Amino acid sequence: xxxxxxxxxxxxxxxxxxxxxxxxxxxxxxxxxxxxxxxxxxxxxxxxxxxxxxxxxxxxxxxxxxxxxxxxxxxxxxxxxxxxxxxxxxxxxxxxxxxxxxxxxxxxxxxxxxxxxxxxxxxxxxxxxxxxxxxxxxxxxxxxxxxxxxxxxxxxxxxxxxxxxxxxxxxxxxxxxxxxxxxxxxxxxxxxxxxxxxxxxxxxxxxxxxxxxxxxxxxxxxxxxxxxxxxxxxxxxxxxxxx
Amino acid sequence: xxxxxxxxxxxxxxxxxxxxxxxxxxxxxxxxxxxxxxxxxxxxxxxxxxxxxxxxxxxxxxxxxxxxxxxxxxxxxxxxxxxxxxxxxxxxxxxxxxxxxxxxxxxxxxxxxxxxxxxxxxxxxxxxxxxxxxxxxxxxxxxxxxxxxxxxxxxxxxxxxxxxxxxxxxxxxxxxxxxxxxxxxxxxxxxxxxxxxxxxxxxxxxxxxxxxxxxxxxxxxxxxxxxxxxxxxxxxxxxxxxxxxxxxxxxxxxxxxxxxxxxxxxxxxxxxxxxxxxxxxxxxxxxxxxxxxxxxxxxxxxxxxxxxxxxxxxxxxxxxxxxxxxxxxxxxxxxxxxxxxxxxxxxxxxxxxxxxxxxxxxxxxxxxxxxxxxxxxxxxxxxxxxxxxxxx
Ligand code: SF4
Ligand code: SF4
Numbered sequence: 128x129x130x131x132x133x134x135x136x137x138x139x140x141x142x143x144x145x146x147x148x149x150x151x152x153x154x155x156x157x158x159x160x161x162x163x164x165x166x167x168x169x170x171x172x173x174x175x176x177x178x179x180x181x182x183x184x185x186x187x188x189x190x191x192x193x194x195x196x197x198x199x200x201x202x203x204x205x206x207x208x209x210x211x212x213x214x215x216x217x218x219x220x221x222x223x224x225x226x227x228x229x230x231x232x233x234x235x236x237x238x239x240x241x242x243x244x245x246x247x248x249x250x251x252x253x254x255x256x257x258x259x260x261x262x263x264x265x266x267x268x269x270x271x272x273x274x275x276x277x278x279x280x281x282x283x284x285x286x287x288x289x290x291x292x293x294x295x296x297x298x299x300x301x302x303x304x305x306x307x308x309x310x311x312x313x314x315x316x317x318x319x320x321x322x323x324x325x326x327x328x329x330x331x332x333x334x335x336x337x338x339x340x341x342x343x344x345x346x347x348x349x350x351x352x353x354x355x356x357x358x359x360x361x362x363x364x365x366x367x368x369x370x
Numbered sequence: 371x372x373x374x375x376x377x378x379x380x381x382x383x384x385x386x387x388x389x390x391x392x393x394x395x396x397x398x399x400x401x402x403x404x405x406x407x408x409x410x411x412x413x414x415x416x417x418x419x420x421x422x423x424x425x426x427x428x429x430x431x432x433x434x435x436x437x438x439x440x441x442x443x444x445x446x447x448x449x450x451x452x453x454x455x456x457x458x459x460x461x462x463x464x465x466x467x468x469x470x471x472x473x474x475x476x477x478x479x480x481x482x483x484x485x486x487x488x489x490x491x492x493x494x495x496x497x498x499x500x501x502x503x504x505x506x507x508x509x510x511x512x513x514x515x516x517x518x519x520x521x522x523x524x525x526x527x528x529x530x531x532x533x534x535x536x537x538x539x540x541x542x543x544x545x546x547x548x549x550x551x552x553x554x555x556x557x558x559x560x561x562x563x564x565x566x567x568x569x570x571x572x573x574x575x576x577x578x579x580x581x582x583x584x585x586x587x588x589x590x591x592x593x594x595x596x597x598x599x600x601x602x603x604x605x606x607x608x609x610x611x612x613x614x615x616x617x618x619x620x621x622x623x624x625x626x627x628x629x630x631x632x633x634x635x636x637x638x639x640x641x642x643x644x645x646x647x648x649x650x651x652x653x654x655x656x657x658x659x660x661x662x663x664x665x666x667x668x669x670x671x672x673x674x675x676x677x678x679x680x681x682x683x684x685x686x687x688x689x690x691x692x693x694x695x696x697x698x699x700x701x702x703x704x705x706x707x708x709x710x711x712x713x714x715x716x717x718x719x720x721x722x723x724x725x726x727x728x729x730x731x732x733x734x735x736x737x738x739x740x741x742x743x744x745x746x747x748x749x750x751x752x753x754x755x756x757x758x759x760x761x762x
Contacts, residue, residue, distance in 0.1 A: 208714045210416035210722065219717050222710040234705070234713070247552060249499035250484075250491045269488050270480015272420040273498050279555030281703055281715065285420060285480065287411040301409050302480030355705060359555060370706065 178240075178259035178364065179309055180336040181320070182343050182352060185232045185369035187328035192218050194233045197325030201310060203294035213284035215307040216322055221370070230369060233322060233331065236261060236282035236307035237355060238364035244274035244283065252303075259336070259364050260309050268303040275304060279356055282306045309333075336364065383590050384749050391742040398735010401728040402477035410480065413729040418721035419699045424478035426691045427733030430575070431471030431740060432505070433546055433568060434687070435464045436539040437576020440610075442515070443539075446532030452599045456584070457532070461516045462747045463583055463740075464539075465509060470740035472505055474733055497548050504542045511538045520751065543569045550698075557634040558698025563624055567617040571687070574610040578661075578683035581607065585677045587748060595673060604676050608665040611683060615658050618690070637701050638693060642720070645697035648689045657686010696723055 198216045199206040208214070216235040222228070238261050244253045245261065252268035255261045263274075263283075275283045283306040286299060293299055296312040310320040318324070323331040334343030346352075352366040404412060415422040438460050445454035476485055493499050515535045518528035547565030554560040581603065588595050622639065625631040638645050661679035664670050700721040705711065711718030747753055 210418060210716060211411055212417075214417075214715045217713045217715040217717070219706075219711055219713040221706055224708055224710055234715075234717070243552075243555070246495045247498060248493055249496045249502060250487050251493040267484075267487055267491060268481065269484045271488075271498065272480070273496070273549075275417070275420040276553050276556070276699075279703065280705055281418075281717065284417050285410065287416070288409040302406075304480070356555070356707075370709075 176337060177257075177335050178337040179314060180238070180259065180334065180343060180364040180366065181309075181323065182332040182334075182346055182366045182368065183232060184330045184332070185230045185367060187330040188231050188233070188326075189328065190231065191327070193325045193327060194218075194322035194331065197321040198235075198307070198310075201294075201313070201321035202297045202308070203292065203299070211285075211287040213286060213305060215284065215305070232367060232370070234280065234282075234355075235322075235365070236278075236309075237280050237361070238307075238309060240362035240364065242361065243277040243279065247273045247277040249273065256311075260311055260314070261306075262308055262311065263304050263306065265298050265300045265303045265305070270302040270304065272304060278306075279359055279361070384745070387745045388742065391738050391745060394738030395735050395742060397731045398474075398477075398733075398738055401731035401735065402482070404728050405478070405732065406482065412726060414724045414726045415729070416721070416723070418702075418716045419696055419723040421695055421699065422723060423725045423729040424474050424732050424736075425695055426688060427736050428471040428474040428478070429546065429695065430687055430691055431467040431474070431736055433543060433572045434575040434579050435467035435471060436508070436543045436546075437572030437574070438463045438467065438580050439512070439535055439539050440573050440576050441580050442532060443536045444606075446529050447536050452596075452602060456580075457528075458516060458519050458751075458753045459584065459587075459748070460580060461512050461519070461535075462751075462753050463580060463744055464512050465516075466740040466743035466747065467579070468505060468508060468512075469743055470736035470738070473739055474736035477732060477735075478729075497545065497552050501542075501545045501549060504538075504545045508535075508538055508542050511535045539572075540569065543572045555703060556698065557625075557631055557701060557704065558638070558694065561621070561624060563617070563621050567614075567621055570610070570617050571614045571690070574607065574614040574683060575687045577603070577607040577610055578680040578687075581676060581680035582684070583744060585673065585680075600673060600676065604665055604679075607676075607680070607683070608662060611658060611662060611665075618653075634701050637720070638697050642697060642700070645693050645700070649693045649697075652689030653686050653693065656682055657689055658683075661686070699723075 195214075195216050195218060196206070198204065202215060204213050204215060206212075216233050218231055219234045220229065220231050238255075238259055240255075240259065242253070242255055242261050245255055248254075248268075249271060250267050250269055252264045252266075253261065253274050254264065270285065272285055275285060283304050285304050286301045289301045290299055297308075299305055310318070310322075313320060319333045320331075323333040332343050332346065334341040336344060336347075338344060347366060350368060352368045353370060354361075354363045354366060355370075413422060413424075441453050441460035442457035444450050445452075445457040445460075476482055479485070479488075488499075488502060492503075511531075511534050515528065515531040518524040518531045544565040547568035550559040551562060551564045552560070584595065622635060626635050636642075638649060640646055661682045664675040664679035664682070700723060702711075702716070702718050702720065705717065
């Protein structure tokens with residue numbers, strides 16, 4: 128059993144407490160997974176042997192937004208930037224307050240292994256697939272937005288307006304919450320997420336964190352990488368280099 | 371005999387009140403209908419301020435619904451006759467406010483049509499799901515309690531039923547506090563002090579609501595409240611207000627104590643624009659200091675000033691929740707500590723929020739529902755304590 132990606136979880140009391148109900152939660156979530164899979168005409172290859180993740184190298188990330196554009200195109204987002212528009216991935220500019228060093232990076236759902244959004248969701252609409260991808264089942268979400276309150280990364284958007292011209296394989300809907308799906312519709316076809324493919328500098332490395340021989344695992348073994356807000360102990364599926 | 375005839379509204383007053391309440395409820399429903407059609411775009415809420423005005427109203431109503439039962443608990447659990455006589459009215463107010471608050475919460479959902487989903491699919495790790503259970507349980511518990519009080523045969527059971535309600539409302543208010551306590555990544559929330567703070571605030575707000583309802587009912591029926599009862603209840607309310615204030619102070623001081631929260635506290639208490647203003651003027655000055663003065667100043671403390679104090683305490687409650695809920699979200703999440711952050715999605719920036727008419731109407735609609743249920747309940751059933759009429 129490879130432990131490459133095991134990040135020591137901080138033993139928060141809260142988490143321990145929640146763990147006791149995880150079995151029951153799985154029961155509640157299973158039908159949701161089924162529905163999502165059906166929506167994609169897909170049921171195999173989603174297994175615990177795989178944990179999809181991304182390693183983002185901020186050193187090469189420059190002043191461009193090709194990943195954002197690719198995401199919008201792939202998932203049928205308007206690309207609008209008002210506070211009520213959905214942004215599944217956004218470019219964040221950072222400046223170290225002590226040294227003044229600047230950098231930029233794409234920020235999106237971190238596909239936490241211990242996702243607070245899933246913990247708090249009253250209906251089980253937020254769920255984690257066996258391969259680690261965290262999704263919202265748009266048929267079950269009641270639009271309470273508690274998951275948005277709970278997500279530490281501001282990864283989620285609420286659909287504030289009726290939608291038009293949707294993409295058939297990316298289910299979305301007014302009044303429900305959505306976020307980066309790591310492009311499940313592509314992954315399930317054996318493709319990479321749109322952002323990873325679009326980055327001209329190959330700053331986004333997509334792969335299986337559970338496979339010790341995958342490129343992403345190799346790189347994480349030999350080079351330093353961090354989780355954003357690692358102190359929260361959420362064991363994120365996205366890792367960053369250079370922050 | 372006249373002394374013991376149930377207090378009921380005169381016809382004209384009653385129908386006017388029902389019409390007014392009904393109108394407010396209709397406006398709220400209309401707002402909800404608009405929100406369903408157009409989406410939340412017509413509210414002030416957005417991807418940063420995800421909970422807005424409807425939540426301020428709903429949480430006030432739900433928290434006060436629990437607090438108002440203070441009156442019945444003192445009556446049945448601690449056996450104080452003056453309070454016992456008021457227990458049915460407290461129970462009615464509680465059910466009414468719970469109904470109003472829950473309706474607002476439900477109608478604010480992105481998909482209110484899926485409320486059945488919320489009831490049938492129960493994620494046991496979600497505090498929110500527990501709360502749905504707690505709220506519906508509260509209904510049944512209070513209804514049962516009312517029944518044991520109003521039905522003579524059932525009277526012997528009113529004490530255990532009162533105890534059930536007493537315990538349940540603690541759990542309920544704790545649950546409401548825990549909704550926020552679980553948001554560990556948010557600077558404003560995620561602290562263990564929230565559940566007790568909500569409990570104590572619920573006492574103060576509940577007492578104030580009870581006072582307003584009681585005074586209005588007496589006034590419209592031209593009855594006079596026993597000065598002794600008045601004095602006791604007003605003193606209790608004063609103590610509760612002070613206790614709540616203490617918890618709010620403790621909440622902010624604990625935040626200050628942890629270094630990384632000072633930014634948030636600065637924002638909420640000093641330079642956050644509308645939020646410090648609402649906190650200091652609305653909550654602290656109008657919602658606490660002035661009512662305490664009205665209650666404890668020897669020259670004041672008469673029924674008119676108590677009523678005024680109660681109204682101010684309610685206003686203060688709304689101000690507090692506005693700052694707590696909306697101000698708490700407006701302050702940016704600390705995703706990259708130690709970095710200055712900017713993005714197209716409001717990272718590192720104060721969230722903008724402008725409450726819109728539809729969401730205020732929706733919230734008011736919840737108050738309207740509570741008002742209607744109370745008015746009709748008081749008229750149809752004998753919910754009011756018997757005291758000597760003014761004219762007698
Ligand atoms: S980043 Fe946010 S939305 Fe994504 S899994 Fe973690 S908590 Fe959920
Ligand atoms: S908004 Fe939807 S996904 Fe989020 S917590 Fe509520 S029901 Fe779950």
